[in-house]
Structures are given as structure tokens and as C-alpha cells.
Amino acid sequence: MTNPHAFPKANSVASLNAPQLQLASHLAIYWLMCLALVLMIAGATAGSAQAQSVEALEWQPGQSTLPTVISTPHNDVRKLLRQAKYPQALLLVNKGLSTNPRDPQMRFWQAYIFEQLDQPDMARQVYLDLTREYPELPEPHNNLGAIYAAKGDYPNAKASLDAALRVNPNYAAAYENMGDLLVNMARQSYERSLTVEPKQRGITQKIERLKPVLEITQGKP
Incomplete structure (x- = not known):
């Protein structure tokens, strides 16, 4: 039985007579032309699909094909904050909160402003x-810790900064604020110590030595 998937054995070109050779030549040219046409159509279709996919993601009718920065409420607020235009930024923040009152970023910016x-x-x-x-x-x-410290509420300031560092142990700003806070807490402890016992030796010197650091931290916790 003949295998239906096996190709029949091809005749050699030398065994074909002239009419057969001419017919075979025409058939070969015909099939080559068909193959070339198929490849051209396939290539054009593939190119068109790729371009359409890109355009669908990056272009909309009426827009430039050049990349643009999309304006969003958050981006608009950031821009105003960088320019220190706080009243204008607050207007945008309040507008955003009117539609999404639980937005933590907008609320944080509101407090900062x-x-x-x-x-x-x-x-x-x-x-x-x-x-x-x-x-x-x-x-x-x-x-919140910085605000408490500025008011002289050092216990609540420390509790807030401790909470910040528990959440993010690599929070550099919180460590700096904690350092400033501890310097001020040290000064406060020395002053209270003098109030209880004014004749203590060395306390006044410690306070004097702290003054240069306290001046640097002025306006900070």
C-alpha cells in the first residue's frame, strides 16, 4: 500500500522531453510567482498589524504622534508645589478631595500645604x-512628629518618629528628625536637672556645649 503522506518519486529533468520541459518550466515560474505574491501579502499584513497595535497604544485621533506628558490632578499639584504656589495647589487638592475624599496622597499634600x-x-x-x-x-x-516637636511636645514627637521608623527602618528623614529631637530632649533634661538641683556641677557646661548643635536644629524638632 502506498503511504498517502509520501511524495511520488520525481522524474529527473534529463528524462523529460522538450514539451514536458517547457511545461515544467512554465509551472515552476507560475508557482514561484504565486509564492512571492503570498509572501508579499503576508508581510504587508504582519506589518500592518504591528503598526496598528502600536498606534492603538500610543496614539488617539487628534493627538500628535510625539510622546506627551499627560496632565493629571496629581501631576498638576506636584508642579505647583515645586513652584511653591501653595494657595493654587491647595485649590487643586481640595478639588481632588471633593471627588475622592480618601485619596491619601492628596490629603498628605493638603496637610503639607x-x-x-x-x-x-x-x-x-x-x-x-x-x-x-x-x-x-x-x-x-x-x-506629625515634626509638628509635635515644634510645639515642644517631645513625648508625642518621639512616639510619632518611632512609628515612622517602625514602618520604614530606612527612612533617613525620620532618623535626622529623631536626632534633632533627642538633642532638644537632652537640653530639656539638663535644664530640668538644674531646676531641681541648681548646684550641680557640669550641667551648665553640658548645656553650653549643646548650643552649637541646638542652633543648627533651630526650626527643626
Whole structure:
């Protein structure tokens, strides 16, 4: 039985007579032309599909094909904050919060802007709410600690900075704030020690030696 998948044995060209050779030549040219046409169509189709896929992702009617920066509420607020345009930024933040009141980024910026506009009590409340609703975010803990320290509330400041460092043990800003805070807490402890026992020796010298560092940390925790 003949294998249906086996090709029949081809005749050699030398065994073909002239009419057969001419017919075979014409058939070969015909099939080559068909093959070339198929390859051209396939190539054009593949190229078209790739271009359409790219265009669908990167281009919309009426837009330039050049990449553009998409304007979003968050990007617009960032731009205003970089320019220190805090009142304008606050307007955008409040507008964003009117549609998404739980947006933690917008709320954080709102508190930060309150700080820049010299409204620390309003900032403190927003940071405090953020630490309760999003305790996994270190930044609100850190900024809340800075506000407490500026008011002289060192115990709450330390608790907030401790919380920030628990959440993110590699938070450089929180470590710096903690260092500033501890220097001020040391000064406070020395001063209270003198209040209890004014005749102690060496305490005044320690306070004097702290003064250069305290001057650097002025305006910080």
C-alpha cells in the first residue's frame, strides 16, 4: 500500500522531453510567482498589524504622534508645589478631595500645604487622621512628629518618629528628625536637672556645649 503522506518519486529533468520541459518550466515560474505574491501579502499584513497595535497604544485621533506628558490632578499639584504656589495647589487638592475624599496622597499634600501656610494645627489634624487610617505610611508619622516637636511636645514627637521608623527602618528623614529631637530632649533634661538641683556641677557646661548643635536644629524638632 502506498503511504498517502509520501511524495511520488520525481522524474529527473534529463528524462523529460522538450514539451514536458517547457511545461515544467512554465509551472515552476507560475508557482514561484504565486509564492512571492503570498509572501508579499503576508508581510504587508504582519506589518500592518504591528503598526496598528502600536498606534492603538500610543496614539488617539487628534493627538500628535510625539510622546506627551499627560496632565493629571496629581501631576498638576506636584508642579505647583515645586513652584511653591501653595494657595493654587491647595485649590487643586481640595478639588481632588471633593471627588475622592480618601485619596491619601492628596490629603498628605493638603496637610503639607497647611504647614507652609502657617496653619500647623490644621496640618496636625490631617496627619493624625492619615496615621490612623493608613498606619503603614511612614511620611504622615514623620511630619506629625515634626509638628509635635515644634510645639515642644517631645513625648508625642518621639512616639510619632518611632512609628515612622517602625514602618520604614530606612527612612533617613525620620532618623535626622529623631536626632534633632533627642538633642532638644537632652537640653530639656539638663535644664530640668538644674531646676531641681541648681548646684550641680557640669550641667551648665553640658548645656553650653549643646548650643552649637541646638542652633543648627533651630526650626527643626
